Amino acid sequence: MKKVPTFIEFIEYICNRPSMYSLQGSFNETSAFITGYSYAKKTPISRGTVFNRFVCLKNSFPTNYDWTYVIKICSENDDEGITNMKNTILEFIELSNRLNEEELIQFAINNADLKEGEPEKVFREFDNALLFGNKKIIQSLILENDNADLLWNGKYPDSVAEKLNELSNNQPIKRIKESEDGKSVEIIASGWPFSIELLLKNDKWKVNADKIIELRTENNSA
Incomplete structure (x- = not known):
């Protein structure tokens, strides 16, 4: 057999x-x-x-x-x-x-490598500000976009935002791409259906929020 x-x-x-x-x-x-x-x-x-x-x-x-x-x-x-x-x-x-x-x-x-660099830290700050609709912080962390107001107009109730932020903070952020000059990285984070780019501009990391704004535009028009 x-x-x-x-x-x-x-x-x-x-x-x-x-x-x-x-x-x-x-x-x-x-x-x-x-x-x-x-x-x-x-x-x-x-x-x-x-x-x-x-x-x-x-x-x-x-x-x-x-x-x-x-x-x-x-x-x-x-x-x-x-x-x-x-x-x-x-x-x-x-x-x-x-x-x-x-x-x-x-x-x-x-046994995981949980080290996060400055881009990941900037995204966490941005993600937190997004939940609470903090316009000042969001503006300071993103690249210019004519429709950026969609980011802070989508504020969650504080109790919901606090819970979502707690869940997000307990999930890792993974860097999946980095440019040869180290001035552009691409990360994936819990709760987002796509990867997100961060660029180094004038020695400060900025979130390219274009995909997020496009998603909110689609949701608002649905």
Whole structure:
């Protein structure tokens, strides 16, 4: 009788020889194969959102991102991405054998690089001001935009703003791109459906709020 491979063996087979299981052996194809298998079968990474949270937190990403996207963004190319995917899954399985869910999440947090630079700090200040509709602070932190008033006119009630700010402060901000001269960075943050750019202007970091203003314009016209 042919031996049925364990999930660990399954992951090693696919990630070590991705071109045997897909047309091009790309990261997207390989990760799709693994996630599809995990949806159909009961595997260690099928446990609700635990694995997804583990990957996000260990890589300093907000937990509303998909684990495949996180690993791909954190990798230089497809080959590195597939290797990182294999190592992450195998690490999670090994840890799952001796840690409970709470301990797994704490491990991810403890082993994440949570250092934030000045751009991330500026965005946190901007995000806070956005919740409370603080016009003065918002104006001081953004690039000029003719429709900037949409940012401070969307103020939340103070009680709601305080709760949202608390939730936001407990989520990491991840820098996903940085220009060669270090004067432009792109970050992702919890609660935002897109990445946000910050630019260094006159030695001060400014938020490019164009996408946020466009989103609020669309919402107001809906």
